Amino acid sequence: NAGVTQTPKFQVLKTGQSMTLQCAQDMNHEYMSWYRQDPGMGLRLIHYSVGAGITDQGEVPNGYNVSRSTTEDFPLRLLSAAPSQTSVYFCASSYQTTGARNTEAFFGQGTRLTVV
Amino acid sequence: GQQLNQSPQSMFIQEGEDVSMNCTSSSIFNTWLWYKQEPGEGPVLLIALYKAGELTSNGRLTAQFGITRKDSFLNISASIPSDVGIYFCAPGVTSYDKVIFGPGTSLSVIP
Numbered sequence: 001n002a003g004v005t006q007t008p009k010f011q012v013l014k015t016g017q018s019m020t021l022q023c024a025q026d027m028n029h030e031y032m033s034w035y036r037q038d039p040g041m042g043l044r045l046i047h048y049s050v051g052a053g054i055t056d057q058g059e060v061p062n063g064y065n066v067s068r069s070t071t072e073d074f075p076l077r078l079l080s081a082a083p084s085q086t087s088v089y090f091c092a093s094s095y096q097t098t099g100a101r102n103t104e105a106f107f108g109q110g111t112r113l114t115v116v
Numbered sequence: 117g118q119q120l121n122q123s124p125q126s127m128f129i130q131e132g133e134d135v136s137m138n139c140t141s142s143s144i145f146n147t148w149l150w151y152k153q154e155p156g157e158g159p160v161l162l163i164a165l166y167k168a169g170e171l172t173s174n175g176r177l178t179a180q181f182g183i184t185r186k187d188s189f190l191n192i193s194a195s196i197p198s199d200v201g202i203y204f205c206a207p208g209v210t211s212y213d214k215v216i217f218g219p220g221t222s223l224s225v226i227p
Contacts, residue, residue, distance in 0.1 A: 004158075031215075033214075033215060035217070040125075040219075041219065042122075042202075042204065042217055042218060042219035042220045043159070043204065043217040043220075045214055045215065045216055045217075048214055048215070056214070058214050059214075059216065090158050090159075092158075094215075103147055103149070103164075103208030104149055104161040104164060104208070105149075105151075105159075105161075105206070105215065107158030107159050107160070108158055109156075109157060109158050110156075110157075110158055
């Protein structure tokens, strides 16, 4: 009964380093998304995907890349980390079908990233 | 694009008091969802609303889907310390579009 799994839970990076935040879901959800959460800023959408092979930008996409090669996985890549990317990152997944009532987003437990 | 506003931004209340918060949108929604995020965790769904004018309860929580479909309200009665957290509103995932969350209402309950 895993749901949405994010790894790692904590990470410290040096400025300029790259890394990938992993997100996997076992609910066969079409829709997956990445958010960042900063104090007083709520959840801001970085990138999202409506299915394997399809991704699109959210509100704050700069500095992040994503890919969706399978339904289960949606990794988030930081190509060259900057202190401004210090944040808590959440991955979420959901069913996405017109007219369906099961439209809630299921969230992972978050990755706390610090860039020094 | 889609824009959500929530008020108040934060609340500090005494245990036992009732709480009211609301969410407004620049777009019309077919579904309103209210989530709660406890410290150190991801948001979890509290209540879902599917019809304009709908009033739904979940224990001490009551939520309403505004008639204009551009707003929603969440009330918590007789607050307790475990109500502490951030409350978010968001549309349901019903179309091939980005899902934006409101900025959240942070609730603190003083015992």
